[in-house]
Amino acid sequence: MKRLLIIFLAVCLMCPVFAMAEQPEWTYPLAPELLKDVQGFIVLANRENLLDENFAPQDLVDVKIRHVVDDPVRKPAYEALEKMFADAEEAGCKLYVKSAYRSYQTQETMYFNRLEKNNGKDDGWVSYPGASDHQTGLGVDVLNYEWTKKDGMNEKFAYEAEAKWMAEHCWEYGFVIRYMEDKEEITKINYEPWHLRYVGKEVAAYMREKNYCLEEFTEEWQQYVADYEADGGNFEQLIKDRAQLVPTVIGYSEDGEEEISIFH
Ligand SMILES: [Zn+2]
Numbered sequence: 001m002k003r004l005l006i007i008f009l010a011v012c013l014m015c016p017v018f019a020m021a022e023q024p025e026w027t028y029p030l031a032p033e034l035l036k037d038v039q040g041f042i043v044l045a046n047r048e049n050l051l052d053e054n055f056a057p058q059d060l061v062d063v064k065i066r067h068v069v070d071d072p073v074r075k076p077a078y079e080a081l082e083k084m085f086a087d088a089e090e091a092g093c094k095l096y097v098k099s100a101y102r103s104y105q106t107q108e109t110m111y112f113n114r115l116e117k118n119n120g121k122d123d124g125w126v127s128y129p130g131a132s133d134h135q136t137g138l139g140v141d142v143l144n145y146e147w148t149k150k151d152g153m154n155e156k157f158a159y160e161a162e163a164k165w166m167a168e169h170c171w172e173y174g175f176v177i178r179y180m181e182d183k184e185e186i187t188k189i190n191y192e193p194w195h196l197r198y199v200g201k202e203v204a205a206y207m208r209e210k211n212y213c214l215e216e217f218t219e220e221w222q223q224y225v226a227d228y229e230a231d232g233g234n235f236e237q238l239i240k241d242r243a244q245l246v247p248t249v250i251g252y253s254e255d256g257e258e259e260i261s262i263f264h
Pocket of ligand 1: 134
């Protein structure tokens, strides 16, 4: 009997399914794969986290919905924008893309032009080169027709029906308001009710629920992963282990239509 138990334990140690159980439990509300972020949906660009001058997304597509500039945008963000524009229109809000992807070099030119105009002072309206959310290809400025005709932008746009609709619904499509009204001290950027940032539906819903800006969300999840690893967890291994999980059909629902599965 004792020998059998030892053999059993030895098999357990060799078996990856049992080895998985040795990792601490993952209790963060979002799946580790979302935080691993192979698609780059939660990349943070700001003064402390500058994007490389060669950082350029590979899946940029032309914007064919209503727009006033020809900036491209990353494909997943574009697909979400298309749906959002259609639903907004049904609700009586005609949206326009004002600006989307901006290269490092374009941002650099804009930043130094702004400084020159402003006697060398950074007024928080144009991001530093590498710090712009537009360089991610996931940031997009969305306006109504009236505001596309204006020279400059300001927070009064928030009173427009289109801005209110976006604030209420953009998360349903995977967007967040990147520069929030009450987070200027954290983002170091003025409130921009027109600047949407695609982060994917799960993250957008979570950020909305917590009222987080991207900086706060990033700090929280990075801290969680650091704590997880400090507790003996291996984040990369956890993701590999989870990728191997395959559902096993253990039965069918009463009408025989639906499979009942367990993951092992
Ligand atoms: Zn913007």
